[in-house]
Amino acid sequence: MASTTTTTLCDLPDVILSTISALVTDSRARNSLSLVSHKFLALERSTRSHLTLRGNARDLHLLPGCFRSISHLDLSFLSPWGHSLLTSLPVDHQPLLALRLHLCFPSVDALTVYSRSPTSLELLLPQWPRIRHVKLIRWHQRPSQIPQGDDFVPIFEHCGLLESLDLSAFYHWTEDLPPVLQRYADVAARLTRLDILTASFTEGYKSSEIVDITKACPNLRDFRVACTFDPRYFEFVGDETLSAVSANCPKLTLLHMVDTASLASPRAVLGNDSGDSAITAATLMEVFSALPHLEELVLDVGKNVKLSGVALEALNTKCKKLRSLKLGLFEGVCSATDWGKLDGVALCGGLLSLSLKNSADLGDMGLVAIGKGCCKLSKFEIQGCENVTVKGLRTMVSLLRKTLTDVRISCCKNLDATASLKAVEPIYDRIKKLHIDCVWSGSEEEGGERVETSETNDDNDDDGDDYERSQKRCKYSSEDVNGFCSEDRVWEKLEYLSLWISVGEFLTPLPLTGLDDCPNLEEIRIKIEGDCRGRRRPSEPELGLSCLALYPKLSKMQLDCGDTIGFALTAPPMQMDLSLWERFFLTGIGNLSLSELDYWPPQDRDVNQRSLSLPGAGLLQECLTLRKLFIHGTAHEHFMNFLLRIPNLRDVQLREDYYPAPENDMSTEMRVGSCSRFEDQLNSRIIID
Numbered sequence: 001m002a003s004t005t006t007t008t009l010c011d012l013p014d015v016i017l018s019t020i021s022a023l024v025t026d027s028r029a030r031n032s033l034s035l036v037s038h039k040f041l042a043l044e045r046s047t048r049s050h051l052t053l054r055g056n057a058r059d060l061h062l063l064p065g066c067f068r069s070i071s072h073l074d075l076s077f078l079s080p081w082g083h084s085l086l087t088s089l090p091v092d093h094q095p096l097l098a099l100r101l102h103l104c105f106p107s108v109d110a111l112t113v114y115s116r117s118p119t120s121l122e123l124l125l126p127q128w129p130r131i132r133h134v135k136l137i138r139w140h141q142r143p144s145q146i147p148q149g150d151d152f153v154p155i156f157e158h159c160g161l162l163e164s165l166d167l168s169a170f171y172h173w174t175e176d177l178p179p180v181l182q183r184y185a186d187v188a189a190r191l192t193r194l195d196i197l198t199a200s201f202t203e204g205y206k207s208s209e210i211v212d213i214t215k216a217c218p219n220l221r222d223f224r225v226a227c228t229f230d231p232r233y234f235e236f237v238g239d240e241t242l243s244a245v246s247a248n249c250p251k252l253t254l255l256h257m258v259d260t261a262s263l264a265s266p267r268a269v270l271g272n273d274s275g276d277s278a279i280t281a282a283t284l285m286e287v288f289s290a291l292p293h294l295e296e297l298v299l300d301v302g303k304n305v306k307l308s309g310v311a312l313e314a315l316n317t318k319c320k321k322l323r324s325l326k327l328g329l330f331e332g333v334c335s336a337t338d339w340g341k342l343d344g345v346a347l348c349g350g351l352l353s354l355s356l357k358n359s360a361d362l363g364d365m366g367l368v369a370i371g372k373g374c375c376k377l378s379k380f381e382i383q384g385c386e387n388v389t390v391k392g393l394r395t396m397v398s399l400l401r402k403t404l405t406d407v408r409i410s411c412c413k414n415l416d417a418t419a420s421l422k423a424v425e426p427i428y429d430r431i432k433k434l435h436i437d438c439v440w441s442g443s444e445e446e447g448g449e450r451v452e453t454s455e456t457n458d459d460n461d462d463d464g465d466d467y468e469r470s471q472k473r474c475k476y477s478s479e480d481v482n483g484f485c486s487e488d489r490v491w492e493k494l495e496y497l498s499l500w501i502s503v504g505e506f507l508t509p510l511p512l513t514g515l516d517d518c519p520n521l522e523e524i525r526i527k528i529e530g531d532c533r534g535r536r537r538p539s540e541p542e543l544g545l546s547c548l549a550l551y552p553k554l555s556k557m558q559l560d561c562g563d564t565i566g567f568a569l570t571a572p573p574m575q576m577d578l579s580l581w582e583r584f585f586l587t588g589i590g591n592l593s594l595s596e597l598d599y600w601p602p603q604d605r606d607v608n609q610r611s612l613s614l615p616g617a618g619l620l621q622e623c624l625t626l627r628k629l630f631i632h633g634t635a636h637e638h639f640m641n642f643l644l645r646i647p648n649l650r651d652v653q654l655r656e657d658y659y660p661a662p663e664n665d666m667s668t669e670m671r672v673g674s675c676s677r678f679e680d681q682l683n684s685r686i687i688i689d
Contacts, residue, residue, distance in 0.1 A: 081675075
């Protein structure tokens with residue numbers, strides 16, 4: 001009798017297995033795949049193309065040599081974070097370690113590195129002469145002793161095949177780049193992507209600099225730049241600059257031009273009183289005609305663009321490939337004066353993503369027209385549009401029910417949390433990503449209810465609590481057409497939730513608005529913003545993070561208190577310093593089953609300090625399920641040691657990724673030696689899995 005053998009996946013030819021392994025792009029999935037067998041481990045190593053190195057730079061000599069196919073290498077997260085790579089090592093070791101990197105990763109063509117000075121680039125770039133993509137990161141101030149342009153000379157000197165340069169997170173002087181591009185004209189002409197949309201700029205690139213850059217890089221397909229559209233400023237961006245960009249770079253498929261005021265205050269609501277820009281509809285039509293390959297366009301002007309509707313109508317015929325559009329302070333985006341006729345941006349039927357910011361004259365009728373005309377939209381963002389109401393937005397969402405899965409609503413006067421959720425209710429079972437502002441209607445009356453219910457008879461506590469919850473839910477949740485509460489809504493596909501909340505407000509009403517049943521919510525971002533100075537102690541002891549425990553799959557959180565301003569040291573009488581506010585924000589976080597947490601501590605701008613406090617460290621150590629923790633600020637060494645009590649914590653890092661990052665480490669905060677000691681203790685622990 002013939003014996004039967006079982007065929008397994010490992011029996012497939014190596015060529016097929018290699019193809020399958022190469023198609024798996026998620027890092028965690030690849031890690032799991034490598035644990036199946038030795039054969040799968042070898043395949044994973046031989047086909048991995050992207051790698052981000054973590055650990056201490058002093059241990060680079062321990063790098064494995066089995067990842068021979070790495071093409072994208074990120075060195076910007078090596079510890080100690082924010083220090084120039086290799087330069088902190090002995091001088092005679094630096095070239096040897098640079099050579100070691102080349103031997104371990106011989107096929108690199110895309111490199112990301114934190115560059116405090118050009119020295120690191122002089123050591124690294126000669127190792128990979130075929131590099132095509134470079135991204136530089138620097139949140140520290142530019143050293144004044146560096147000659148003009150020297151930050152970029154090593155790139156153009158050693159990377160003759162350069163195609164992409166990303167400076168979006170690299171603080172530099174705008175006058176540094178144009179002369180280097182003109183000096184290395186052959187390399188500049190090969191560039192197809194240039195990102196100088198640097199968030200840390202205060203004034204951005206001048207008009208003449210933008211013209212020089214685009215002249216030097218005529219083959220750009222992707223161009224992003226931070227600039228100033230305000231006519232009151234010297235060399236502002238106006239009609240002439242826009243025309244020059246389109247004439248110099250006719251192959252552009254992506255163009256982002258953002259005013260630095262929008263970068264500094266992204267939630268600022270600007271109306272007609274903000275003044276007019278120097279951009280006309282006629283020039284916009286000329287630009288659109290000159291860029292027929294455009295697929296993505298961002299014009300966040302910061303000043304009013306008058307009568308833009310006619311120009312936006314031209315987008316449909318001039319830029320037929322356009323799929324993503326973001327406009328800031330454009331008037332006449334969609335007037336919808338004639339009910340039966342579409343106009344403005346509503347004629348751009350091919351759009352998949354649309355963002356409208358501070359459009360003062362946009363109303364409900366305009367939204368309905370957009371819903372009818374832009375019938376393929378999968379992503380829609382509206383910000384600072386004060387004439388829009390829940391009725392218009394809900395109608396638009398209903399029209400786009402088959403395609404819309406990503407919605408962001410912020411800074412709209414008539415759209416608080418309850419109204420926003422009511423507006424997106426038609427797609428509650430389809431939406432995947434959502435942002436709302438946690439502005440609670442009737443919060444003052446709600447405070448009165450809390451006081452009153454605390455004095456009720458103890459015998460009726462259970463019934464009273466049930467009734468109170470029912471009443472609150474009816475108050476906060478959206479209503480159907482008959483005025484009854486819409487209960488039992490299951491947000492089945494919601495995976496990502498973003499919230500903005502003002503300092504002093506509470507998160508606890510969130511589940512009462514109808515967002516209590518999100519079975520697949522995995523990630524949440526909470527932005528807390530405001531000035532703590534002058535505020536008294538909140539009426540409740542905590543923000544309300546513990547209410548998020550009802551989301552069973554919630555594992556990732558970004559808690560951003562970076563724009564919360566207060567007193568880092570002694571606060572005036574009857575006020576709280578930042579350590580007490582941090583306790584208010586973080587209380588209850590230990591009740592969540594988080595595996596990854598990014599945390600931005602509140603700041604004191606007067607002393608440029610964003611530091612984890614003692615209460616903050618004590619509360620973070622209660623997150624027993626954490627595996628990754630990134631603190632975007634500084635901390636004392638003994639506060640960081642609290643985190644060693646988290647049993648399975650594997651990756652911790654302090655990142656001062658804000659401008660200006662502290663130039664010199666304080667004697668009482670984490671220094672290079674402190675970071676090394678903490679990491680040694682962290683890595684010496686036994687992790688069960």
